[in-house]
Amino acid sequence: MTSLTTPLSCFSLSVSEHIAHLVLNKPEAMNTMHPAFWRELDAVLTQLHQSNTARVLVISSTGKHFSAGMALETFAGSITMDDQSPEGRAAIFDMLGEMQATFTKLETLRIPVIAAIQGGCIGGAVDMVSACCIRYATPATFFCIQEINIGMVADVGTLQRLPKLIPLAIVKELAYTGKRLGADRALQYGLVNAVFDTEAAMLDAVMQCAAEIAAKPPVAIWGTKQAIHYARDHAVDDALKQMGWLQGTIWSNRHVMESVTAMKTKRAAEFPALQELKLFSDIGR
Numbered sequence: 001m002t003s004l005t006t007p008l009s010c011f012s013l014s015v016s017e018h019i020a021h022l023v024l025n026k027p028e029a030m031n032t033m034h035p036a037f038w039r040e041l042d043a044v045l046t047q048l049h050q051s052n053t054a055r056v057l058v059i060s061s062t063g064k065h066f067s068a069g070m071a072l073e074t075f076a077g078s079i080t081m082d083d084q085s086p087e088g089r090a091a092i093f094d095m096l097g098e099m100q101a102t103f104t105k106l107e108t109l110r111i112p113v114i115a116a117i118q119g120g121c122i123g124g125a126v127d128m129v130s131a132c133c134i135r136y137a138t139p140a141t142f143f144c145i146q147e148i149n150i151g152m153v154a155d156v157g158t159l160q161r162l163p164k165l166i167p168l169a170i171v172k173e174l175a176y177t178g179k180r181l182g183a184d185r186a187l188q189y190g191l192v193n194a195v196f197d198t199e200a201a202m203l204d205a206v207m208q209c210a211a212e213i214a215a216k217p218p219v220a221i222w223g224t225k226q227a228i229h230y231a232r233d234h235a236v237d238d239a240l241k242q243m244g245w246l247q248g249t250i251w252s253n254r255h256v257m258e259s260v261t262a263m264k265t266k267r268a269a270e271f272p273a274l275q276e277l278k279l280f281s282d283i284g285r
Helices: 035-050 072-076 086-108 124-130 146-150 158-164 168-177 183-189 199-214 218-233 236-250 253-265
Strands: 011-016 019-024 056-061 113-117 120-122 134-137 142-144 180-182
Touching: 011 035, 019 199, 035 086, 056 199, 086 124, 113 124, 113 199, 120 124, 124 158, 134 183, 134 199, 142 183, 146 168, 158 168, 180 183, 218 236
Parallel strands: 019 056, 056 113, 113 134, 120 142
Antiparallel strands: 011 019, 142 180
C-alpha cells in the first residue's frame, strides 16, 4: 500500500490479509477529534479508497472510551465560528461541509467498514460510527448525542444517518435529551450487531467478520454495498432497476464458478482485487 504523505499522530494503520485496521491511539485525550484527527482520517480513507490492497476496514480504539467526540478547545482556538455576519455564518456552512465529507468517505468507501466500540461513543464519534457498515460493542459501550448538552445541534451526520438505523422516536429522545444509549438498548434497536463480554472478545469477532468479508469477491462486495446504500435512499422500484444495471455491470461467471468450486473442494477461493484508482488530477504526476 502506498505510504501516507502525512504522518499519523492520531491513529495507527496496518494492513494484513487484506484487512486494514485503523486504531484511534490518543487515549490520554479520550481520542477526541481535533483538526489533525480530521486531516489524518481523510488522508487514510482517500488512500484506502484508491488502493486495492484492503478488502475491509476495521476501526477500533484505545483506552476507556472509543472517542469523546469533538475537541471543544478547538473552537476556542484554531477554529473561529463567526456568527456576527452573514459572511461568517456562510463560512460555517462551508466548514461543516468539509467535515461532513470526511465521514461520508466512510460510507462511500469501496470496502465495508466495521467499528469496534468500547466505552463512550460521544458526539462526533456517533457521527463517525453511524457512517460505518457494522458496529460491535461491549457491555460498557454507550452512545451519546452530546451536542444538545452543549447548546448546539449535531451537525456532522448523526441526525441524517441514525434515523436510517434505529427507530425515529429513539433518535429524537437521544437528540433532544442528550441521554446515553447503553449497549443493551443499542443492540435491541439494531444500532450494534452484537455485544461481547470483553474488548478482546469483541475485537476477535470483528476480525473474524472482516476475514469472512475479505474472502469474498471484492467486486461483489463493492456491488453489494452500492446496492444497499442506493436502496436505503430510493424507492423499491428505482432500487430494483439500479440492481439490474449494477448486476449486469459486474456479473462474473468465473467468480461464481470459483466460489462454488472452492466450497465443494473445501479450499479458500481466490478472487482478483479491485482495480487501483488513480485520480484524474493525478495523471501525469
